[in-house]
Each structure stands twice: as structure tokens, then as C-alpha cells.
Amino acid sequence: MSNLDALEAEYGRGKQEEFRVSNRDAESLELENNFSQDKAKDAKPLLTTYNDNGSSPITHIAAYDESKVEFPDWYNTKIRPNVTLHHVGEYFRDLFPFLKWIHHYNARWLYQDLVAGITVGCVLVPQSMSYAQIATLPPQYGLYSSFIGAFIYSFFATSKDVCIGPVAVMSLQTAKAVSSVMANLPTDTDITAPIIATALALLCGIVSLGVGLLRLGFLVELISSTAVGGFMTGSAINIISGQVPALMGYSKKVNTRASTYKVIIDSLKYLPDTKLDAAFGLVPLFLLYAWKYTCNTAGPRLTDRYCKRARTAKIWRGVFFYSQALRNAVIIIVCTAIAWSISRHHKSNPPISLLGTVPSGLKDVGVMKIPEGLLAKIAPELPSSVIVLLLEHIAISKAFGRVNDYRVVPDQELIAIGATNLIGTFFNAYPATGSFSRSALKAKCNVSTPLSGLFSGGCVLLAIYCLTSAFQYIPKATLSAVIIHAVSDLVASYKTTWNFYRMNPLDFICFIVTVLITVFSSIENGIYFAMCWSVATLLFKVAFPDGQFLGRVEVTEVINPVVVDEDDSASSEGRIPSGSYSGSFTDEVPDYKLRCQTDIDGKASQAYETTKSLANRNKPNPSVRFHTKWVPFDQYSKELNPSVEVRPPPPGVIVFRPSESWTYINCSNLYNKIFDEVVRTTRKGQLSVPGSNGQKRWNDPGEWTPPKFLQKWISKSKGHKGGDADDIGAVVRDERPILRIIAMDWSQVAQTDSTGLQTLVDLRKALSKYADRQVEFHFSGIISPWIKRGLVNTGFGTINQEHADESLLAGHSSYHVVRSAAPKDSDEEAQGNSLYTATGTNTPFFHLEMPDFSKWDLGEGSA
Structure with a gap:
């Protein structure tokens, strides 16, 4: 190895300052004498030589002019590769995800889908009729919504677990919309509640399909999961309180469409009017919870404790699982049989409230006729309905995708929801979305593909044609018990609520306030508050970032x-x-x-x-x-x-790290924060002369100096003697340094805009005027070429006559050098580690990482 290579290696180990003339041999002297300025640009990226007197090391680096990114670069990188015939074809193929896996379908998948589909279908039939009751619709409309939702979603879904159909919260929102529209209609109108509900499904479907096709699903992410949990918990409490009157038999005496707290008060007030229906409500409710505890908790515990054989334990777990899945159907069948036995001879005046006649088959299939002006009356209810529809479905589908290790495409899920509700209007369906309880059941059944929805829809269709004669004897109180039991799972537990507080107190406040607004006002107000809170929190964090010195x-x-x-x-x-x-x-x-x-x-x-x-x-x-x-x-x-x-930076240096992007939202706040710190830690470049009051500004007068005729009196009052009075008007020397460098770590700044850059320019002018000199602005960690482009175009980073002349770099120009492996196809001499200039030598104020200012020769105020 030559002495020149040894010098380079020693520099790479951070030892260059130890080399002096005293330990150089003849070979190194000869090499250095031959190294001239003409050959400096042809040198390797890093080379250490010495000046003429041999006292100071000089490091040479290879010049590297960094170019600015332009619009063609962005177009060729971001747009052009993604706008081809291939990508257009992929876009349309993605609209039907089942085409990617249907040719792999096999007998094992068929068996698992069949078991899961039938199991969910047995739950879907009673639940859909129960949720139609929440929506203030006849029970058959719940069946219509459930079977068509299960069918259509199978062809558009990217989630194998989600079950589409009527759900509690969306049914409650439908009831709110129906009630609001009916209140604004004349008494002699022929518009019914099912027509309003189907028209709402049409509008929700159009909006959902449009958002999905335009790939705007990211808008759903603006609402936090905490806000979603808040209004779902409040809605669940609303639904439970609204089902209590039907459970006890006095539903006609309580207005269940009022605020939740009023419904609870009225329900307690009419408790003495409880009827025989309570026996068909409270007993099934108790049995459902006891059944759930036995199959979910007690049974598996006993199995693990006493079943030593793995095969026997597996059989018992299967028994508990399917028993739990069928509990709703079994309870309804038993209660319906009892109700039939006591009501068959009293059809005109049954002793309990029954579901009533359910039409058999699909009698009203076809294109719906929308009365004139109906859509305009529904429009005020549309925003909250769409939000509930989309948020609940996206939250459920993404949750099961994470649990079962597959990827859900939110935009395609919105298309699936939109297509389901649009096609559902041909079958008089009301808005349908994903159900958490039924989706969990499908997941536990080890469902393989979304085609299981075909089997679930088949079960519902079979019930519509074959079981409607038995549906009329279902007790309404039993349906209310089923609803209360299902909806209670949506109420957040105290552990979940406490975890919100432990993770983020602001999320806890959002959750609690959303629940309270939903309970004491309405579900719509709860939704809007949750949205506003989420957006306001986001804007607050961006507008008032925690930038740090x-x-x-x-x-x-x-x-x-x-x-x-x-x-x-x-x-x-x-x-x-x-x-x-x-x-x-x-x-x-x-x-x-x-x-x-x-x-x-x-x-x-x-x-x-x-x-x-x-x-x-x-x-x-x-x-x-x-x-x-x-x-x-x-x-x-x-x-x-x-x-x-x-330790603080060297005197005259201020290092700042913004925690958010530098944009129009927060640039003024960051401006004030940096300027206040400069005033606090540094002094002005030009001191004001005592008594020059004419040069003072009203907004920055400085320290007050008492007039001369008061100075003797002040001196005597403070006990001064002799010449101490003359010291009162003297200027106390400010030992603080003059501002020289503002260094910013922009590793957390993802974007900037023209307003932010102009504010940065204004800050540079204000600080240069304050310091009475050119203040250096150094940037490190810039992660976007467009940020660097904007800074360069506003005069930062480069040498320019107006704000950054070459005198700023005198004595302390700093560059980072990167050691990297040479390309494999290079010649033998270049093999091994090569040294490269990390950032452009044409942008000396941009750095790969924050420089060590303690090494710089800053003159006055150096470390």
C-alpha cells in the first residue's frame, strides 16, 4: 500500500488530524508536491494533502453537482408507469376479485364454505327480521336485504369473512331517516316506510360506488377508530333502550325514536304496565346469556380440565361452537312453538304481540318507482347514513383481514357495498353493510372464500319461500331479546374504555363525549361530533407542532x-x-x-x-x-x-427540528417559535446607543433608561453614593453571542408549500436584520426532492449574492463523505470501498445529517 492510500484509509477511520509534517516520509512529500490544483478535480473522492508550509491538512473531495427535480421527473416516475393499457386492464379486473381465485376453487374450499354459509344462514334469518323491526319495517324487508346482500357481495368482496346484510346501527339510522322524512310528508301521501328505506339504499349505493370507483376510500380514514367506537357504543345503548318496551309488552306507550335518555325514563315509568310478553322476552334473554357463557367460557374450561384425549376435546369444542352458533335459532323456534300453542285459537286477539303475516316469496321484485321530491327529502339524512354504512364495514373488514392474515382493499370494499345496495333496490332491500357478529361466526367456521355468502343467501331464500307461515307466530318480545343479546356486544367494555385513556387521554375524551352526545341528543349528532373531533385533532397537531430545539x-x-x-x-x-x-x-x-x-x-x-x-x-x-x-x-x-x-450548540448556533411538515397551516407558529428563541439566546448585531430614543421602535423599545433629572433621585433612594448615579444610565454589556447559524433538521418534514417557503424567506430576512449580518441557514435530513427544489428556488442551500455569499463558508465549509462498495463491473483498481460526496457540492448548506458545529471555525462565538 502506498503512503497516499494510507492517508486515505486513516481519514476513513477519523484520524486525519493526527498527521502532521513530523510523521511524513519522503514518499508522501513527493506525492504532495506533485499534487497541484490542476489535478485536484481528477483526484479520488477523498484525499488529504497539506498547505505550503505543511502545517494544516487540506482534504479534497470530488465535485458533485446535484440537479433539481422537475415536473417531467415526477410525471415519468409517478404517473407514466401507472397509466398504461396494462394498468387500465388491471383496474377493471380488480372490480371483480373473484376472477383471480375462482379457477383454484376445490372440494375442500367448497366444504368449508358450505358449513360456514349454512351456519351463518341459520343466524341471518332471525337476525334480519329482528333488525327490520329496529328499522320500523315489516320483517320481510330484512329478509330481502339479507339474501341479496349475501349474494352480490360474494362477487365483489376482498374479504372472505365479512357477512353483508341488515345490522343494528344501520337499521337504527334507517329508522331515523324514515321517521324524519315521514314527518315532512302530508298525511294523504302514498309514500310508505319501505319506499323511503329503499330510496335511502339507492342513494347510499350511488355514493359508495362512486367513492370506490374514484379510489377515494382514504377519506374514511379521516375518522379515528375511537370515534367509530364511541358512536357505535352510543348507538348500541340507544338500540337496547329502544327494545326494552317491546321486551316488556308496552312498546305502544313509549316513543322509541326520542333521545335515548328519554326512552330510558319512559321505559321505567311504564314498568307497571308490563304484560305477558315479558315472559317471552326476559326468559329467552336470560337463556341466551347463559347459553353464551356455557359455550364460550365454562364449556371450554371444563373440556381443557377433564378431557385428556385430544380427539375427545376437539369433539366437545365443536359441539360448544355449533351450539353457540345456533342458539338464536333454537330459542326462536322454541318460543314460536309455545306462542303458537297459546295463540292458535285466538288469532284475532292473541295474548302476546306476534310478528304477524310475512308474505311468501319475492312478490315486489323490479325497478322501484321513486316518487317526485322524495330523494330531496332524504338528502339531509344521507351524510350520516353513508358514514355509518362505510365506517362500520371498512372497520370490520380490515379487522378480520389483520386477524386472518390477508389484505383487504378498502376501495374495492366500497365498490362491493355500493353494488350490493344498488342491486338491492330491485328487491326492495334497505341499506345493508357488514355485520361484526356474523362475520366473527364465519371466521370461526374457517370459511375459505367469499362464495360462502351464496349458501347463506340460499338459506334465507329458502326461508322466504318455505317458512313464512311459521314466522307469523314469532313473539316480538323474543325478537327484542335476540336484538338486545346481539347488540350488547357492540358496547365497549370498561377495559376497552380504560385502554383508551392509557393510550391517549384525548381519545378517551372523544369516546366518552361521543357516547354522551349519542345518548342525550341523537346518533347523527354523535357521528358529526366524532368526525369534527377527529379532523380538529388532526389539524391541531399539524397547526401547532411540537418542534424542538x-x-x-x-x-x-x-x-x-x-x-x-x-x-x-x-x-x-x-x-x-x-x-x-x-x-x-x-x-x-x-x-x-x-x-x-x-x-x-x-x-x-x-x-x-x-x-x-x-x-x-x-x-x-x-x-x-x-x-x-x-x-x-x-x-x-x-x-x-x-x-x-x-450541551447547547456553540454560541451563535441554534438547531431546530420541526415535528410536522412546514406548510401554510403551521408556518407562522414555527416562525414565531424560532424568532423568540433567537431573541432569547442571542443579542442584536448592532447595539442601540443610549438616549437615541428617536431610533427606537414602539414594538421593540428595549430596556427603559430613566431621564437624567430622575437619576440622582433614584440613586439616593437606592443608597448610591458618589458616581453611582452615573452608572444608572449606562448600558449593561450583553454577553450573549450574535446569531450566526440556524440549522434545521428536516427529517420529519414530508412536504412544504409556497406559503411555508415564503415564511421561511421572511424569517431569513428578519433574522439577518436582527443579527445585522447574513445568517446561515443549514438543512439536514431532507427526505423529498421537491422540498429541496423549493428551498433552492427560494435561495436556500446554494451560494447566492442576496442571502448567502461565499464569505459564509469561509473557514467552515462542511460536506459528508460516504463509503460504499464499488460496482462489480468496474475495473480492478476501483474494487473495494469507494468514497463519494453524499450531497451536492453546489448545495453546501444541505447536509446528509446535522454537522458537528463544534469543529467549525465560527470566529466570535465558536465553541
Whole structure:
């Protein structure tokens, strides 16, 4: 290896400052004398030479002019590759996801889909009639919605687990819409509740399909899951309270469309009017919860405790699982049989409230006729209805996708919801969306594909044609019990509520307030509050970011250290002394000073002896080097051990890290934050002369100096003697440094805009005027070429006559050099590690990472 290569290698290890004339041999002198300015640009990317008197090292790096990104670059990178005939074809193929896997369908998938579909179908029939009751619609409309939803969703779905059909919250919202529209219609109108509900499904389907086709599903993400949980919990409480009057037999006396708290008060007020229906409501409700506990908790526990054979335990788990799945159907069948036995001879005046006649078959299939002006009357209810429809479905589908390890496409799910509700209007369906309880049941049945919906829809269609004569004897109280039992799972438990507080107190407030608004006002107001809270929280975080001023510490990475307990006596000897090292990348630290402070393996005494012997030998470890790391002064961020003292930057340097993008929303706030810090830590470049009141500005008058005729009186009142009065008007010398450098870590700034950049320009002008000199603006960690382009176009980063002339870089120009493996196809001489300039030499104020300003020659105010 030549001496020149040795010099380069030593620089790569951070040792270049140790080389001086005294330890150069004849070969290095000859090489340096031959190295001229004409050949500097042809040198390798990193080379160390010396000046004429041989006293100071000079490092040469290869020039690298970094170009700005332009619109054609963005078009060729982002738009052009994604707008081809292939991508257009993929777009239309993605509208029917089943085409990608249907040719792989096999007998095993068929068996699992058949079992899951029939199991869910048995649950879907009673639930759909129950939810139609919530929507204030005849029961057959729930059946229509459930079977067509299960059929259509199978061909558009990207989720195998979700079951589409009537759900509790959407049924409640449909009832609200029906009630609101009916209140604005004349008494002699022929518009009925089913027509309004189907028209609502039409509008919801159009909006959902449009949002999905335009790939705008990301808008759904603007509402947090906490807000969704809040109005779903409030809605569940609303539904449960609204079913209590029917459960007890006095539903006609209570207005269940009123606010939840009023429904609860009225339900308690009419408790003395309870009828025989309570026996068909309370008993099934108790049995449903007891059944659920037995099959979900007690049964599996006993199986695990007493069944030693794995095969027997598996059989019992299967029995419990399918027993739980069929509990609703069994309860309704038993109660219907009892109701038939006591009501068959009293059809005109039954002793309990029955479901009534359910038409057989699909008698009203066809294109619906929308009365004139109906859609305009429904429009005010559309936003909240669409939000409920989409949020509930997307939340459920994404949850089961995460649990069962497959990817759900939100935009395609919106298309599936839209197509389901649009086609459902031909079958008099009302709005349908994903059901959590039925989706969980499908997932537990190990469903394989979305085609299981065909079997679920087939079960419902079979019930419509074959079982409607038996449906008329179903007790309404039993349906209310089924609804209460199903909806109670939507109420967030106290553990979930407490977790909201533990994770984020603001989310806890959002959840609680949303629930209260839903209970004491309406579900619509709860939804709108949840939306406004989510958007307001997002805007607040962006508009008032927690930007932080940074200080410096010296850090190093320790591989396989000996870990010693902090209370151990050895820790006081082995701990690195505070303030012992004014770090740079080249500092060498003895091994014994690198021990940590926690006992893991319980060998503290052995560690102590080891480190003590190392301390006695005091042999430096050349592989250990400290480098400067910039961290916040504010220990609230918990980025660093609070025991570590964070040193400020060198005098005249301020380092700032924004925590959000620099845009029109927050740029004024960030401007004020930086300027206030400059005023606090630095002095003006030109001091004002005492008595020059004419040069003072009203908004920045400075310290008040008393007039001369008051100075003697003030001196006497304070006990001054002699010439002390003359000192009263004297200017106290400000020892603070003059501002020289503003360094910004933009590693968290994802975007900026013209307003933000103009504010940055204004800040530069204001600070240069304050310091009475050109203030350097350095940027590090820029992650977007468009941010860099905007900064360069506004005069940052480069040498320019107006704001950054070459005098700013005199004595402290700084570049980062990267060591990288050479390409495999290069010649042999280039093989090995090659050195490259990391960022453009034409943008000397942009850095790969924050520079170590303590190494710079800053003149006045240097470290």
C-alpha cells in the first residue's frame, strides 16, 4: 500500500488530524508536491494533502453537482408507469376479485364454505327480521336485504369473512331517516316506510360506488377508530333502550325514536304496565346469556380440565361452537312453538304481540318507482347514513383481514357495498353493510372464500319461500331479546374504555363525549361530533407542532458490553464521568469507561474485577469512537436518559427540528417559535446607543433608561453614593453571542408549500436584520426532492449574492463523505470501498445529517 492510500484509509477511520509534517516520509512529500490544483478535480473522492508550509491538512473531495427535480421527473416516475393499457386492464379486473381465485376453487374450499354459509344462514334469518323491526319495517324487508346482500357481495368482496346484510346501527339510522322524512310528508301521501328505506339504499349505493370507483376510500380514514367506537357504543345503548318496551309488552306507550335518555325514563315509568310478553322476552334473554357463557367460557374450561384425549376435546369444542352458533335459532323456534300453542285459537286477539303475516316469496321484485321530491327529502339524512354504512364495514373488514392474515382493499370494499345496495333496490332491500357478529361466526367456521355468502343467501331464500307461515307466530318480545343479546356486544367494555385513556387521554375524551352526545341528543349528532373531533385533532397537531430545539451529546455504540447494576460499587468506577469528553467522531475512549449500568446475568462481582483490570491497564480501544448526536433539550420527549446533560450548540448556533411538515397551516407558529428563541439566546448585531430614543421602535423599545433629572433621585433612594448615579444610565454589556447559524433538521418534514417557503424567506430576512449580518441557514435530513427544489428556488442551500455569499463558508465549509462498495463491473483498481460526496457540492448548506458545529471555525462565538 502506498503512503497516499494510507492517508486515505486513516481519514476513513477519523484520524486525519493526527498527521502532521513530523510523521511524513519522503514518499508522501513527493506525492504532495506533485499534487497541484490542476489535478485536484481528477483526484479520488477523498484525499488529504497539506498547505505550503505543511502545517494544516487540506482534504479534497470530488465535485458533485446535484440537479433539481422537475415536473417531467415526477410525471415519468409517478404517473407514466401507472397509466398504461396494462394498468387500465388491471383496474377493471380488480372490480371483480373473484376472477383471480375462482379457477383454484376445490372440494375442500367448497366444504368449508358450505358449513360456514349454512351456519351463518341459520343466524341471518332471525337476525334480519329482528333488525327490520329496529328499522320500523315489516320483517320481510330484512329478509330481502339479507339474501341479496349475501349474494352480490360474494362477487365483489376482498374479504372472505365479512357477512353483508341488515345490522343494528344501520337499521337504527334507517329508522331515523324514515321517521324524519315521514314527518315532512302530508298525511294523504302514498309514500310508505319501505319506499323511503329503499330510496335511502339507492342513494347510499350511488355514493359508495362512486367513492370506490374514484379510489377515494382514504377519506374514511379521516375518522379515528375511537370515534367509530364511541358512536357505535352510543348507538348500541340507544338500540337496547329502544327494545326494552317491546321486551316488556308496552312498546305502544313509549316513543322509541326520542333521545335515548328519554326512552330510558319512559321505559321505567311504564314498568307497571308490563304484560305477558315479558315472559317471552326476559326468559329467552336470560337463556341466551347463559347459553353464551356455557359455550364460550365454562364449556371450554371444563373440556381443557377433564378431557385428556385430544380427539375427545376437539369433539366437545365443536359441539360448544355449533351450539353457540345456533342458539338464536333454537330459542326462536322454541318460543314460536309455545306462542303458537297459546295463540292458535285466538288469532284475532292473541295474548302476546306476534310478528304477524310475512308474505311468501319475492312478490315486489323490479325497478322501484321513486316518487317526485322524495330523494330531496332524504338528502339531509344521507351524510350520516353513508358514514355509518362505510365506517362500520371498512372497520370490520380490515379487522378480520389483520386477524386472518390477508389484505383487504378498502376501495374495492366500497365498490362491493355500493353494488350490493344498488342491486338491492330491485328487491326492495334497505341499506345493508357488514355485520361484526356474523362475520366473527364465519371466521370461526374457517370459511375459505367469499362464495360462502351464496349458501347463506340460499338459506334465507329458502326461508322466504318455505317458512313464512311459521314466522307469523314469532313473539316480538323474543325478537327484542335476540336484538338486545346481539347488540350488547357492540358496547365497549370498561377495559376497552380504560385502554383508551392509557393510550391517549384525548381519545378517551372523544369516546366518552361521543357516547354522551349519542345518548342525550341523537346518533347523527354523535357521528358529526366524532368526525369534527377527529379532523380538529388532526389539524391541531399539524397547526401547532411540537418542534424542538436541539442540543448535543456524544454517543457511541457498545457491542456486547459487560452490564453492571447501578447500585453496584463498581458502577461508580466504571461509569463514564460526566463532561469528561468534548466529543467528536475521532475521540478514543478506554474500554473500561464503556460499561453500562444494569445487572442482567447476576455476575456483578466478576464484571467488576474485569473492568478493574481493564482500568489498571488503561489500554484504549481503537474501535470505539464517539460522535455528535443532536437531541432535544426538553426531557419531556424521553428520547434520552434524563441523567445525561445535553450541551447547547456553540454560541451563535441554534438547531431546530420541526415535528410536522412546514406548510401554510403551521408556518407562522414555527416562525414565531424560532424568532423568540433567537431573541432569547442571542443579542442584536448592532447595539442601540443610549438616549437615541428617536431610533427606537414602539414594538421593540428595549430596556427603559430613566431621564437624567430622575437619576440622582433614584440613586439616593437606592443608597448610591458618589458616581453611582452615573452608572444608572449606562448600558449593561450583553454577553450573549450574535446569531450566526440556524440549522434545521428536516427529517420529519414530508412536504412544504409556497406559503411555508415564503415564511421561511421572511424569517431569513428578519433574522439577518436582527443579527445585522447574513445568517446561515443549514438543512439536514431532507427526505423529498421537491422540498429541496423549493428551498433552492427560494435561495436556500446554494451560494447566492442576496442571502448567502461565499464569505459564509469561509473557514467552515462542511460536506459528508460516504463509503460504499464499488460496482462489480468496474475495473480492478476501483474494487473495494469507494468514497463519494453524499450531497451536492453546489448545495453546501444541505447536509446528509446535522454537522458537528463544534469543529467549525465560527470566529466570535465558536465553541
